[in-house]
Amino acid sequence: MLPARYRMTRSSDFGVTVRQGVRAVQPDLVVHALHDGFSDGCDDGPKIGLVVSKSVGSAVQRHGVSRRLRHAAFHLINDEASDLGPRARVVIRALPGSRDAISARLESELRAALKKTRSHKPSRP
Numbered sequence: 001m002l003p004a005r006y007r008m009t010r011s012s013d014f015g016v017t018v019r020q021g022v023r024a025v026q027p028d029l030v031v032h033a034l035h036d037g038f039s040d041g042c043d044d045g046p047k048i049g050l051v052v053s054k055s056v057g058s059a060v061q062r063h064g065v066s067r068r069l070r071h072a073a074f075h076l077i078n079d080e081a082s083d084l085g086p087r088a089r090v091v092i093r094a095l096p097g098s099r100d101a102i103s104a105r106l107e108s109e110l111r112a113a114l115k116k117t118r119s120h121k122p123s124r125p
Contacts, residue, residue: 002070006077008049008089017049017089022120024113028098028106029069031113032091035084046088048073057099065098072107076114083118090114 008014021034050069052062069092076082084090098106 002048002074002077006045006048006073008047008091013047013089014049014051014091017091021089021091022117024116024120026109026113028095028101029109029113030093030095031110031117032093033114033117034089035118036087045086046077046084046090048077049089049091051091051093052098053094055096056094057096061099062094065094068101068103068106069094069098069110071103072110075107076110082111082114084114 008017017034018032021032024031024033050066052066052069054062056062056065073090073092077084092110101109
């Protein structure tokens with residue numbers, strides 16, 4: 001499970017990350033990443049937020065997708081090769097196809113998306 005200190009909880013953090021971050025699209029996910037982040041007073045690690053809308057499915061299906069995404073994010077944070085800095089901010093938006101995806105597939109898509117965001121610079125101010 002993703003520890004609370006790594007969870008993005010404020011709507012303002014979601015908004016800044018989506019507006020100013022770099023977007024990468026995968027078959028089951030859309031990832032917005034702001035690798036240099038913003039200073040919110042604490043640099044105790046990257047912050048990851050999830051957006052799982054009703055288009056993904058029923059409440060039970062959405063909860064399952066959220067659990068699999070938190071699991072994938074936890075592995076990503078604990079992997080030293082992931083290159084997520086302590087100020088990184090990431091918003092993961094689940095697409096409807098994610099309800100049928102297994103954890104390994106979601107994790108590989110998340111890694112691929114973050115790799116894409118690393119190679120691009122934000123186009124918005």
